[in-house]
Structures are given as structure tokens and as C-alpha cells.
Amino acid sequence: MVHLLCKLKSTKQALKVWNRDSLRNIFSQIKATSARVDRLEQESITSPTMTILSNLDSERRSLLKAHIREIKLLNGTTTDDQAQIKAAAVEFFKGLFASEEVASLADFLSPIPSLISVEDNAYLMTQLTLEEVKSAVSAILVDGAPDPYEFFGSFFSACWSIIGEDLHHAVKFLFQGGNIPRAFSSSLLFLILKIPVPRSFSDFRPISLCNCIYKVFSKVIAARLSSILLRIVSAEQMAFVQGRSIANNISLV
Template sequence: MDKIKQESVLFFQKLFDVDCTQPIGDSLDFIPRIVTEEDNANLVTAPTMEEVKKAVFSLSSDSAVGVDGFNRVFYKTYWHILADYLFKAVEDFFFGGSLTKAITRTLLCLIPKVKYPATFMDFRPISLCTFASKVFSKILANRMGELLPKIISH
């Protein structure tokens, strides 16, 4: 079993490894600056309770639960109890605070792409993260969604 574990780790490390040692230099100078200081400020501004609630209630009820075992149904049902705690976690995330492993841990799950997988290439890795992590991502995605039409051409 240890041999399988070692091989799987090596396979996926190689698959997702990126060589970032090439210096970019002045090549970015040719890219026009479209994102304004105001745009940047909107991306990193402190979230409001309403923004957190909107993110929670807009996430899918059917999505797989993460390592914490909770999904949107749980958060929606107990919003009146959890709101302040989740809001504090979101604030900590946005202000660079340290987040506990209970929030940041992720379970990697291998989903077979074919009926009888024979190699690791026959699997699609997905990560099952905590619901709080999904909320962080949703808030950022909502904010980026307003900016994307400005920076992506038709």
C-alpha cells in the first residue's frame, strides 16, 4: 500500500509541477494596464455580512461535502447561529490572518475517468474543501465576475 501511495504522490506532483524559474523581465511592460487602483481596492476591500450571506446562499446545495462534512444546507439552516463565526473567518481570510486547519484542509479524491482504471492517468483528482473555503472562493469569484468583462475581450 505504501508503494501505491508513493507512486500516486509522484505522479500527481509531476503532473501539476510548473517551472516558474524563467524570469519575466520587462515583458509585462507591453501588456496594457486595464485594472485600475479602484478595481484593485474593490477586490481586496473588507467583505460585508450581506456579501458573506449572499455567497453562502448562492452555493449549490448538492455539492459534495468537504472534510468538515458540512454543505450549504447546514449553513443555511443554522445561519442565525453560524453567521458571526463565518463572517469572522472570512474577515481573517481577507486580512491575511491565520486560518485553522479545520478551515484550510482539503481531501484529495481520485475519480475514475474510465470503467476500469489501470494507471493514475485514468483518474481525475478533485479536491473536497471545507464549506468555509468555498465561501472565500465564491466571494472572490463574485468580485472578479464584475471585473472580467473589462479585461477579457469578446
Template sequence: MRILSWNVRGYNAPDKTRLIKRCLDQVRPDILLLQETKIKEEDVNVFSRKFPAWKCILVGAQSASGGLAALWNDSVMDVVVIRSTRWWQWLKIQSFQFQTSFFLINIYGPNNSNLKMQMWEELADIMRNDRENLFILGGDFNAILRPLDKMGSVGWNRQSQRDLSSFVMNLGLIEIPFRTWDFTWTNRSSGFLNMAKRLDRFFIAGDWLESHWKSVAEILPISGSHHYPICLRIQEESAPERCSFKFETMWLRDSNIRKLIEQWWKHNLDNPELKQINREAVNHFSDIFNGVGNQGRDMHQVLGVIPACVKDEHNQRLMEPVSMEEVKLVVFGLGSDKSPGPNDFPALFFQKFWDILAKDILGVVEESRAGGFVLRDFNNTFIALIPKKAEITSFDDFYPISLCNTIYKIISKVMANRLKQILDLVISSEQSGFAPGKSIYEGIILAHEVIYSIQIART
């Protein structure tokens, strides 16, 4: 389905009929929304004469200004007018293609800020009283939504911008972005006098994201008015491809997120069916992998020639059960927005909901310590390739880095913190690199001093 909207700035101009027909031939819309037609109500036959295959509903212009019109192809949809004012048309669309109905509002925003605010209030009342239906708002809003919607040195009506922004935010409207350029209106001047704005746009509201409709908007490069035509293309989405879950930081702004996380976390952990399935899977694969072929290489011969640096008392300290303080210190020491790895839960998630997750995280870390292994799901990583230079010719030109799961980072960091306590025992004093308080450059300096001393001795 295609919805075409255009502020034609006067339909009666000689070339406007030709331009509209050109738009219809190129886009083949199912419905055409026109603003500022400057045609009076009694002249509705103007459209039926020039577009006999199209049905038309007109809001007449007043004193040769304004005016709205909706033209549609009645073979693909049925259109009923719910209500109209000088500045908008509220239409109910019954689409034969999608076998569903939705509301479409054709908008022509007034120049006067007070009238514009009145229009937003009228539309807000309509949409607040009908939250269950899908809405599409399209047309010339005669206001920019944000400062970036303007190009040029001339100022803009800041009050109108704030009013439109409040209208959009309060109703939870979603703007359909244009996939072409950014501006829909221009003053058609050249040089430093040129000015452009995004005044025309489409918004959607209601359970649109759950309707499996894909929406794309574009600006058409057809001149003849200070405004360019805009087109909204809607089609049914194919079955979405399965993609990995990603925890979005912006969800933390929702006041209900804590309650939802608590419910989901408790449900997933206390689900008896899930636990039973998990036990059966573990038992099944344990029998397979522990039966044969699990004879690891005997490392005692190798370890026998390495001097023992760690004493029993040190080893006992290393193998103590993990405490909650150890885990909390690590969790809140991680970078909150670092790459979360395949499970897509960043450290910020665990920090924000620590009171809910703490016992389970401690259990996972302690289980890994006691069992001597990390579950495979936690040990999965993404491999990211970082280019070494601008021109890449082979995989040798990349640095591979591993993006680890946050749980894996917590487990490994807890173990690393414990090992730090005995590093001085297992690392020789000559080791200068990758040890706290030492630098790899110490070896370079030492080598320089040795060479210098040899040279002095020879002389």
C-alpha cells in the same frame, strides 16, 4: 460469543435432534434459543438426555403448540431466568468471556394481533424501566418490520407490521442486519406460489454501541423447518482506527442539535488555552519561514509589459472590507449537499446554523481578503478520480477533480463575485469562452464564417 436462535416447529420430530446437533457442531454457540418446541414443561428431561453437556430452561407448550427453550454452556456463562410468559423468556446472562452481564429475551410472537400487541407492551414496560442495562432480543417475532421483508404475492398483516415498527422505534432498538440473504422463513413452495419473509431477527438496546462489542448476524442454510436458524456473533472490537470527522445531515433531525452546536462552537472558539497554543505555534513558525528563503520572484518586469486595465477606483472597490450581506449571499447560494471536502462540514451545516456561525465566517473571509492568503487547513482538498471510460488502463484515463472545503468555497466565491464586476475590463471582446453571456461555440462559428468567406472570395 455466539447466540443461536431457531424456530424448530416441533422438537419431537425424529430428525430435529439430528439437525440441532448439526447446528451445534457447525456454529458452536454459547447459548441456543428455541421457539415452537411443542414440548410440555414436565418433559424438560428430553433436552437433558439428548444434550447432557447443556443446561436448559423450558417454557412449556400449551395444547401441543408453542413452547420456548434456552440451552447454554455453563462453562462460558451463567444464566438466570428473570421472568417468563408463554411468548417470551427474560434471561440475565453473565458472560465469563466478556466479564459483564446483559439481558437476553427469547421471543416467539403469537399469531393473534391482539396477543402480539400485548406482548410488545409487556416487553416495552420491562425495557423502559431498565435503561442502563444492555438488552438483546432474538427469536421469531412472527411479523415483518417493513414491506421489503417479504417476497411473494401473498399479503401480510399490516397491523402487526405497524405494531412491530412502533415497538422498535419507541424503544430505539437497533436491528443487527444479516450479512447473508434476507429471508428467514419460507412456505417451501415452488414457482409463483413461493413466499418468503424475514420473521426471525436480533435487536439490541441500551448502551450497546459504547460497549466496544462487534455484532454480526447471519442466516444459516440448514433446512428441516419453515424457519432457518439465525446466529448472532459477538466479539470485542479492537481499538478503532482513527477516521476523519463527517457531519451527518441526519443529525439535523435531533431537536437538541442547535443547542449542542452552540455550546461546542463557543467552547472551541473561546478556549484561552487553545488560543495561547495557537499564538505560540504561529510565532514559532513565522520566525522560521520569514527569516530566510522568502524572497519571491520579482514580477514587476513581467507586469510592466501588461497594460493596466483596472483603475484605482475599481481596485478600491475590490479591496473594500467584506460585508455580512456578501458572505450570506454566497453561503445560501451553495448547494447544500455538495461534497464538503476534508473538513466534512457541508454547506447545509453553515446554512442551518448561520445565526451561530455568521460572525466567525465573516471574520475568516475578511482575514483572507486582508491578509491576501487562505489558511492551509482551509485550502486542503481531496482529489477524486473520475473515470473517462469503462476500461481503465492508466491514470491518464481519469479526470482529476478537487473536492474543496466549504470555507474555501465561501472565500473564493466572495472574491469571484467581486471580480465579476470588472470582467468586462480585463477580458477582451474577442474572448468567447468561460465568460458570462458568451459561448465557446462562438469561436467555431466565427472560424466557419471566415473559411466560408475566403472560399466565396476565391470564386
């Protein structure tokens, strides 16, 4: 696991140098474009000429970046300070997703019958193969949420011959009960508008985008469980089970 993390980090550093030397540092260009948009927005207020408005529209299109300009804080005040907006976002969603300490689940699980046989358990616990991990990599979206070092699924697919063995060992380590590094278990939080003009963070619907390495691990587990899923999931559960449809319950009603 540490070996994979170090390799990804080194690769990212090398790509940063390549980006700076070959692409004129695209991140600096984005930052400069954002500054031009801010300047043009101020000019469009003081002297809204057609030229300024046209330039503003052009810069906004080139930026292609969602940006929260103003937000209502939990104390009822409104701010356009970016540092305060970032801090407020962390505070709001940290409270929203905070978990409470849960008591022992033994009493809740005891009435549930044991449906997994010794043979099933032996199959589920067998060592992961390289092909299983490769199939999981092929199943994730090539442009989905990246890993902690900003590598997308397309990177792992295209560079499988180089990184496949390292990824296999990392996923196998997790499968055997190893602790998932925080970098791999973290997710990107994407905010979807609930209303056209949001005033507070409660006007956004948060969606967690798990990084691709976490998705690979999840898909490997899902593939293992798929062979016994129909036997361990109640027949009354129709949705989200392959071969069943929620429409069957509607038809029965």
C-alpha cells in the same frame, strides 16, 4: 480564523459522541459491512452458490463505496495490498501536481496595460460585509465537498444564525491578506474512470473538490470582480464570461 477552526473541531467531536450514542456508530457499521463484502467475495470464489452471490450483491449495495482493489505500481508490479495502494496514490498524484519554482513574472506582466482605475481598486478593497459572505454561502452546493471537519454547505446554510458571524470574520481575515490555513486550502481528490477496468493510476482522471469554506472565499472574490470583469477581459475571450458565449467565436469563423 483560529476561533472558527476551534468551534468546528469542537462541534465535530460532539457529533462523534452523538453518532456513537444515537446512531450506533455508523462508521463502525460501514467498516463491518466492508469486512463482510471481503469475506463473501472469497466465498463466492470457492463456492459460488446463489445464496452467497445474493448476499454479496446486497452487502455491496449497502456499502455504496468505491474501492480500488488492485493497481499497477510505477515499478511495473501489481499489488492488492491496501497500504501499498494508498502510498502509490500519494506518490503518483504528488508527482502529477508538483509545482516548479517560477521566475519573476514582472517581464511577462509589464506589456499588459493597467485597466483598473483608482475607483475600481477602492471598491475591490472595501471591507467585506456579512451579506456578501451570506450570499456566497447560499451559492455553494449544499452537498458539495465538505470543509476540513466534514461539514457540508447545508450545515453553513442551516446554521447561519449561529456560525455566520464567525465565518464572516474568517473570510474577512483571508480577504485582508491573512494566510489561508492548510486545512482550508486542501481539496478532496476524486478519481474518475477513463476506461472501464483501470490498471494504473494513469487510467483515472483526478478532479479536485475544494472544501466549502474555500469556495465561500472564492465566490466572494468572484462576486467583487464580476462588476469590472467585462472591462478587463479581452473582447476576444468569449467563454466563461457572463454575457458572452464561445459560440460567438464559432459563428465568426
